[in-house]
Every structure is written in structure tokens, then in C-alpha cells.
Amino acid sequence: MQRRRFLHLTLAAGAGLALSGCGFRLRGLDASTVSLDSIALVAADTDLTPAVQAALESADTAIRDDAPLRLNLGGESFRESRRTFGSAASREIEMTLTAPFSVQRQRDNAYLLDQQQLEVSTNFSISDDNLLAQDDIREEARQELRQEAARRLLDRLRALDNQPAS
Incomplete structure (x- = not known):
């Protein structure tokens, strides 16, 4: 039980350090709202979709079918790779989430962002001594990646909204 708590605290501390060192936050460019009033969302039926919906709604962006822009969000995929090798009982793993997306204008279906990829990664450690916690640690990492992907989207x-309208 102590190892599991240690792993959770390590993951939380690592995420906190990564975010606190982000230059965009330090320069004040981390505005919490997208100035889009509304957007249409066409998304695959994955666990990333509710995370994106929640992020848009928390940024005061309404999700409506008649919005001027449409966000097309593809399915999520996860990839794992070992960061440490050998016969050690503890392994560090890098997990990467990728999801395709595009943004179109509704009136003429012109792509403002065509065939883009969201890609976010995180590292975590698992131990062969505690096999029951491995699934929980992986699922926690997946949830963190979904939230980070929604923030990056x-x-x-936000960058798209700052471009001049065509």
C-alpha cells in the first residue's frame, strides 16, 4: 500500500514540476478561456470526447450543431514503451496518447486546421511486486493524458481564434 501511495505522489509531483516550469504559464499566456462562443463537435466515441467537452464547457464555449466552426475529433490511441531495461522489479514506462483532429468552417467546409495530431506523453513506474496496482496506475496515466490532450486542443x-477571419 505504501508503494502505491509513493507512486501516486511521485506522479503528482512530476506533473506539478512539469507544469510549474512551463514558460507559457510564467509569461501569463495561459489564459483559461477560449474566446470562441460556440463550436460544433463531431467526435469518435472514446473516453477523450467527454474530456474535450468538459474543457470546452469550462472555457465558456458552447457546443452547438449550428456553430460557425466544427471540430472533428478522431479516436484516441495509446502507445507504451519501456524506458528502463533489465530484470529489475520496477520499470519506468512512457505512455503516449495520439488523436487526430481538424477544424472546419461550417458555411463552406473549408479546413482551418487540416489533419492535425494531438500527442501527449507521460512517464510512470510500475513494480512487479504489486501486480494489482499496475492497472490502476495505467488507467490514472490515461486519464491524465486525456486531460492534457484536451488542454492542448x-x-x-485559442491560437486559431487569434488568426484573422477569412
Whole structure:
């Protein structure tokens, strides 16, 4: 039980350090809202979709079918790779989430962002001594990656909103 708690605290501390060192936050460019009033969402039926919906709604962006822009969100995929090798009982693993997306204008179906990829990664450690906790640690990492992917998607939408309208 102590190892599991240690792993959770390690993951939380690592995420906190990564976010606190982000230059964009330090410069004040981490605005929490997208200035889009509304957007249409066409998304695959994956666990990433509710995370994106929640992020848009928390940024005061309504999800409506008649919005001027449409966000097309593809399915999520996860990839794992070992970061440490050998016969050690503890392994560090890098997990990467990728998801395709595009943004179109509704009136003429013109792509403002065509065939883009969201890609986020995290590292975590698992131990062969505690096999029951491995699934929980992996699922926790997946949830963190989904939330980070939703935040990065909002950043891309924010950058899109700052471009002149065509």
C-alpha cells in the first residue's frame, strides 16, 4: 500500500514540476478561456470526447450543431514503451496518447486546421511486486493524458481564434 501511495505522489509531483516550469504559464499566456462562443463537435466515441467537452464547457464555449466552426475529433490511441531495461522489479514506462483532429468552417467546409495530431506523453513506474496496482496506475496515466490532450486542443483553438477571419 505504501508503494502505491509513493507512486501516486511521485506522479503528482512530476506533473506539478512539469507544469510549474512551463514558460507559457510564467509569461501569463495561459489564459483559461477560449474566446470562441460556440463550436460544433463531431467526435469518435472514446473516453477523450467527454474530456474535450468538459474543457470546452469550462472555457465558456458552447457546443452547438449550428456553430460557425466544427471540430472533428478522431479516436484516441495509446502507445507504451519501456524506458528502463533489465530484470529489475520496477520499470519506468512512457505512455503516449495520439488523436487526430481538424477544424472546419461550417458555411463552406473549408479546413482551418487540416489533419492535425494531438500527442501527449507521460512517464510512470510500475513494480512487479504489486501486480494489482499496475492497472490502476495505467488507467490514472490515461486519464491524465486525456486531460492534457484536451488542454492542448484548447490551446490550438485559442491560437486559431487569434488568426484573422477569412
